[in-house]
Amino acid sequence: MEEELFEITASAVTVEVKDAYTGKVYRRELPIDYYENANFLKLSGENMDGSVSQLVFYTPRGVQRVKDLTGKGFDQDPCGGHSHQQE
Secondary structure, three states: OOOOOEEEEEEOOOEEEEEOOOOOOOEEOOEEEEEOOOEEEEEEEEOOOOOOOEEEOOOOOHHHHHHOOOOOOOOOOOOOOOOOOOO
16 A cells, blocks of 8 residues: 655755757756655755755645735635634
8 A cells, every 4th residue: 555645855856957959868966955745845955155045836735825824815714614603
């Protein structure tokens, strides 16, 4: 039975590019930390001066969660089970 996957982590990534002029494909393994879950993908590495640099890409679900946490989301219950009941 296949295990349910909640996150993906790695300490290196492999980048593959196809040169627009020659059509040749190049692959490089880079020392970039990779972290992915249902909300975002984060790439972390070092700048030229050795300080940490990060890129974060949010999924649509992640964007909605950030909006909800900052009070900019919809004023509705997404699952229908937490609405205020009228008394």
